[in-house]
Amino acid sequence: MTADRPAPANGLDVHEVEDGFVVFDASTDRVHYLNPTATVVFSLCDGTRTTEEVAELVQSAWELDVAPLDDVVACIAQLRDEGVLT
């Protein structure tokens, strides 16, 4: 079974702003604003990492006691619903 490795959708313009990312999807003419947490998750989802690996990296980055797998799964699901991640 192939592990889920989320990746950015094609054709996105990504711009860094003071407190996150602005992502423009020309195919849907939509502008997405990613807050700092979503920005980190989006940045880590480069198609090479599993969801579990992303959660472990988030745990490390924020020095958390446990990997926030549920939160990362929810965040990725939302970004997929918005068409920002595949």
Next chain:
Amino acid sequence: MRVVDHLASLLPDAHHPVPVLRELHYAATETSAGFVITEEGDALATGATAEEAADVVHVRAHRRAFELASLSGWARVHAATVDLATIEGRRVRVLVVGPSGAGKTTLATRLLFDGADVQGDESVLVRRGESLAVPRALHLKPGAASVLPELDEVLPRLPVVGEVTVLDPARVDRPVTLRIEPVGHVVVLAGVADTPDHVTCTPLDGGAVLEALLTDAFPLTETKARMVSVLSGAMVSAHGHRLTSGRPDAMVEALRGAIG
């Protein structure tokens, strides 16, 4: 009055830091049928009166300037531009964004009389790390003096165009020197305070700020993708705020409290 005199009354007295990129030459020739206006020798339009001819030139020159600015990477946003001094003595650039009638000019006028450096009240050019106000005299709507009593003294001396009283800061002893500065704060005028004195200025995230800028942008040659790119770049180090509308003094106090 001659065409050039009417034009002079439309143009604010502002010193500009950007080198001249291009000169545009206009002529208005009076004929028996009115004025014939040319741009670079080519027929452009006609005007029945000198005032009409001046308005044609004024509008056309602005449009050409904005097209050239757009091709140079600038985007134009409907916003007031004010440079404020912080508590620490730094100068920060504040853009005030909101639809027509939201109170941008009222707030800008209040800040002007408080001694702030009001660079412009109608629109601003922005690109990554830079902003430059488009100089224009403040256009005061009827009833402005009811919320800004300081206007009572100067209003009788000011020209009136239609229903609008034109306040050029330079003509009330406040000369304007335009500066290119990064955007430090974007203040979105949104909502009316519960009472005129109970004004709030609360943090606003980048997404909401960008949405407000996109709503109040004047795209000319830009695609939406490019507009998003330019505005994101202009906001790269800006803090966002939501300011409710109320008594101008209270708005200034809330704004200064948020900016520091």
